[in-house]
Amino acid sequence: MSCADDQFLGIDGQFFVQKVAAAQIFTVLLQGSAKLGVMARIASMTGALSPIFATFDPLLVPSYWIFLVALVGNAIYPSVLLTSKSKHLQREVAAQCDAALGVTYFIVYCIATWVTNSLSRTFPLTPYEYVATIFPLVHILGVARALEENAKPLPMKRPGLERARSTSAMETRLPPRVSVGHVVIALGIVAVIFVRTVIEGLYPFDDWHRACRPCDCDGTVLVSCDVPKELETVLLYLEGRGITDIAKNSLGKTLQSFSLARNDISTLAPEALSSAEYLGFLNLGRNRFHALNPVSFESNSELRGLDLQSNNISTIEESAWPDSLVNLALRGNRIRELPAGLLDARGLRFLFIDDNGMREVEAGAFDLLPRLEHVWFGGNELDCASASAALPASVVCMEDRCDDGEFGLMPIGDGFCSEGQGVLTKACAWDGGDCDS
Numbered sequence: 001m002s003c004a005d006d007q008f009l010g011i012d013g014q015f016f017v018q019k020v021a022a023a024q025i026f027t028v029l030l031q032g033s034a035k036l037g038v039m040a041r042i043a044s045m046t047g048a049l050s051p052i053f054a055t056f057d058p059l060l061v062p063s064y065w066i067f068l069v070a071l072v073g074n075a076i077y078p079s080v081l082l083t084s085k086s087k088h089l090q091r092e093v094a095a096q097c098d099a100a101l102g103v104t105y106f107i108v109y110c111i112a113t114w115v116t117n118s119l120s121r122t123f124p125l126t127p128y129e130y131v132a133t134i135f136p137l138v139h140i141l142g143v144a145r146a147l148e149e150n151a152k153p154l155p156m157k158r159p160g161l162e163r164a165r166s167t168s169a170m171e172t173r174l175p176p177r178v179s180v181g182h183v184v185i186a187l188g189i190v191a192v193i194f195v196r197t198v199i200e201g202l203y204p205f206d207d208w209h210r211a212c213r214p215c216d217c218d219g220t221v222l223v224s225c226d227v228p229k230e231l232e233t234v235l236l237y238l239e240g241r242g243i244t245d246i247a248k249n250s251l252g253k254t255l256q257s258f259s260l261a262r263n264d265i266s267t268l269a270p271e272a273l274s275s276a277e278y279l280g281f282l283n284l285g286r287n288r289f290h291a292l293n294p295v296s297f298e299s300n301s302e303l304r305g306l307d308l309q310s311n312n313i314s315t316i317e318e319s320a321w322p323d324s325l326v327n328l329a330l331r332g333n334r335i336r337e338l339p340a341g342l343l344d345a346r347g348l349r350f351l352f353i354d355d356n357g358m359r360e361v362e363a364g365a366f367d368l369l370p371r372l373e374h375v376w377f378g379g380n381e382l383d384c385a386s387a388s389a390a391l392p393a394s395v396v397c398m399e400d401r402c403d404d405g406e407f408g409l410m411p412i413g414d415g416f417c418s419e420g421q422g423v424l425t426k427a428c429a430w431d432g433g434d435c436d437s
């Protein structure tokens with residue numbers, strides 16, 4: 001079988017050019033139809049990445065264009081090289097082009113889907129997407145093997161292959177008429193795939209300057225997030241976009257970490273977050289909240305961290321938080337009093353109520369926080385000593401300021417060792433103990 005394969009379809013085989021021509025049409029169709037739309041959506045995620053992947057942010061748009069250029073190149077190169085009278089161009093260079101394009105498809109796509117946290121796209125679930133992702137890799141291995149075989153000295157070849165090897169490049173080249181047909185078909189496929197993204201209104205035909213890109217706002221209300229939904233992204237950062245509210249069902253189900261820091265939100269509609277049922281971390285810091293409205297989090301039974309720092313919150317109302325909540329940051333608000341029996345969060349371990357100008361903590365204020373470990377209390381009128389009567393003995397009261405950088409206070413106690421994010425310090429309770437193992 002492999003002998004026949006070498007003789008007819010291998011790099012030196014009689015039907016090598018026909019095989020390459022056919023395979024390249026298939027590659028263009030598969031890569032283009034499965035991935036160009038994904039790459040276009042990823043391009044419009046620019047500016048909405050987690051700070052962890054900020055380095056890659058400027059690369060999202062170029063990666064779309066690299067992918068598109070690779071597709072066009074893939075459509076054109078076979079008809080140029082396979083019609084060549086030079087055996088070197090017709091065989092080796094064609095195989096090298098093939099391998100280079102395969103590497104491009106694989107690497108560009110994997111990095112782009114990884115940094116946008118579109119994990120189900122990187123590790124696709126449907127057989128079609130699976131083939132489209134893995135095919136270039138398998139193909140590269142095949143091409144590499146063929147090039148390697150070809151590099152072997154002639155005497156190593158079996159006698160039967162001598163005829164094939166002696167076939168001149170002129171005889172085996174793709175007839176010019178076929179090559180014209182090839183390039184027309186291949187470019188036609190790329191054009192159809194491209195037009196489909198135009199119809200869908202994807203990058204570069206979307207409104208790049210819209211305030212809530214990659215989502216859409218009606219005025220200042222976030223009304224849909226189709227691109228992140230379709231990418232099934234798990235992290236989304238829409239910071240400083242002037243957003244005031246979120247319409248029901250705008251968020252995708254796969255969203256796990258969502259930042260709306262530095263917007264203009266004062267209240268959230270009751271079901272604003274209900275569609276994001278796996279939401280684990282929410283940053284609402286530096287908005288305009290003047291009260292806590294935990295009714296908004298009723299459907300978010302996975303919520304582990306909530307950052308509400310630097311808002312305008314002055315009172316704690318009676319509130320039941322999801323039992324999953326581990327870290328609540330109320331730093332930099334105007335909560336002057338902590339009344340008894342109102343803050344009810346059965347799983348809460350880390351509470352930031354520093355920089356509030358706190359004057360009074362009632363006895364029993366922490367009674368409904370049975371798992372509380374650390375309270376940050378600096379920058380208040382009361383200090384830890386004067387609040388100690390209300391604090392259970394097992395709770396560590398912190399007066400040192402835990403400095404949060406671009407990653408915010410949410411890494412503390414999130415269950416992951418957040419080394420390099422500035423929280424592995426005594427003042428930050430050693431990342432909430434996340435690095436102990």
Ligand SMILES: [Ca+2]
Pocket residue numbers: 411412413414415416417418431434
């Ligand atoms: Ca951590």
